[in-house]
Amino acid sequence: MESAEPGGPITDDWIEHHFDHLAPEFARDFHPTLARVRARCPVARSDRHGGFWVAGRYADVLDIAQDWRTFSSELGITVPHVPSASSMKIFPVTIDPPLQRTFKRLVNAHFTPAKIAPWEEPTRALVNRLIDGFIERGECDFMDDFARPFPGLAFFDLALHAPAEDLEEVNGYATKASLPQAADRMESLRALAGWIGEFVERRRAEGPRGDVVDAVLGAGIEGRPITHAEAVGTVQLLVMGGLDTTAGVLGAAMLRFCEHPEIPALLRDRPDLVPAAVEELLRLDGSFVCIGRTARHDARIGGHRIGAGEQVLIYWASANRDEAEFANPDAFDLDRPSNRHVAFGAGPHRCVGSNLARMNLRVxxxxxxxxxxxVALRPGADIGFHSTFNRAPLSVPITFAPGKRTER
Structure with missing residues (x-):
């Protein structure tokens, strides 16, 4: 059986031997392809990008994510020959316990429900300000006008306490840097790193504010102070970890609302259901879709021997629709009795910003x-997705009944 031609239909041979997470045909047919992976070969060996394994079942994904002694982040979180956004060591993602736990505790303390509770009202004000920018038109590109600018503007202001005069500019850098297909992505990444470097130096010279930036700057790494480069990389991770991921969930949610108008109608009538809707949207359309781990020693997953040094791509997005864990997994079900989704990852590297992301999505x-x-998709709209380790709609052009701006 032949493998799929680039851009052509995905074959069984492609799934079993030539899986390519960067292929455009996979981005186009994402969830159906992952369903075929679970059905045909839950653990498969791909010959692409130097060779790697793919795991798609909930149980296998959870086992790998939790077993950091066998499957390391420090040894590599991307598949071979596929460049990551930065070669800089960034904490706590590219280190393993016990050091990872020490560092993560410093950061986690600033994203607890109690810590982010005071951010809810300013977040609501930002949301309404962004909606005010397009509501009278009766149309917008939801990604450009809301989903992408929203999480960055909130994070730079409320979490990092960035200068107000810098917010629009630095959020522009961060937003472009989070788009894999943007022509000026690398330029934006460099501009973002430059801004963070200056910001870190400025904060070192200022008095402490008790925020996550202070926690990063005061961190000790194996008995020594954190370096400037490590601090910049870590702040950059905190920024990038919540932008495209939150934007992607919002974009996918809007697409679902357009296809199923009964959902926003129900949530309008029953706002108490919004938190449950957030969880179901995260399960179905979570935008943090996969990550890699590297085997420290020989191991077995799903009956397959994984050799020391080999890499495994674990698919959160596949685990979240695994029929063995979730009944009727493709359905949006607010009465689901159990929703142990892994949209924020699992194990020691579970996302530190999950509480913030939930609050942002809920508001x-x-x-x-x-x-x-x-709300409806603009007639003739061509919806494409970028799909690497995160997945998000490229554009969501919508129409709606023109409304009024909020009172000022």
Whole structure:
């Protein structure tokens, strides 16, 4: 049996032997392809990009993510010959316990529910300000006008306490840097790193503010102070980890609302269901879709021998629709009795910003379903996705009933 031609239909041979997470045909047919992976070969060996394994079942993904002694982040989180956004060591993602746990505790303390609770009202004000920017037009590109600018503007302001005059500019750098297909992505990454470097130096010279930036700057790494480069890389990770991921969930949610208008109608009538809707949207359309791990020693997963030094791509997005874990897994079900999704990852490297992401999504969805009535995709819209380790719509052009700006 022949493998798929580039851009052509995906064959069984492609799934079993030539899986390529960067292939455009995979981005186009994402969830159906992962369903075929689970059905045909839950653990498969691909010959692409120097060779790597793919794991798609919930149980296998969870086992690999939790077994950091066998499957290391420090030895590599991307598949061979596929460049990552930065070669800089960034904490805590590219280190393993016990050092990883020490560093993560410093960061986690600044993203607890209690810590982010005071951010809810300013977040709601930002959401309404962004909606005000397009609500009178009755149309917008949801990704450009809301989903992409929102999480960065909130994070730079509320979490990092960036200067107000820098917010629009630095969020522009970060937004472009998070788009794999953007022509000026690398230039934006360099500009973002440059801004963070200056910001870190400025914060070192200022008095402490008790925020996550202070925690990073005061961190000790194996008995020594964190270096400037490590601090810059870590702040950059905190920024990038929550932008495209939150934007992707919002974009996918809007696509789902357009296809199933009964969902926003229900949430408008029952705002108490918004938190449950957030969890189901994260399970179905979580944008943090996969990550790599490198085997420290020989191991077995799903009956297959993984050799020392080999890499395994674990698919959160596949685990979240595994029929063995979730009944009727492709359905949006607010009455689901158990929703142990892994949209934020699992194990020691589970996302530190999960509480913040949930709050942002809850506040955003509550305002969107209340203020945008009759949302529909613009006729003729061609919806594409970028799909690497994160997955997000490239564009979501929508129409809706023109509304009023909030009172000022």
């Amino acid at each position: 955003a969805l509550d305002a969107l379903v209340r203020r945008l009535d009759g």
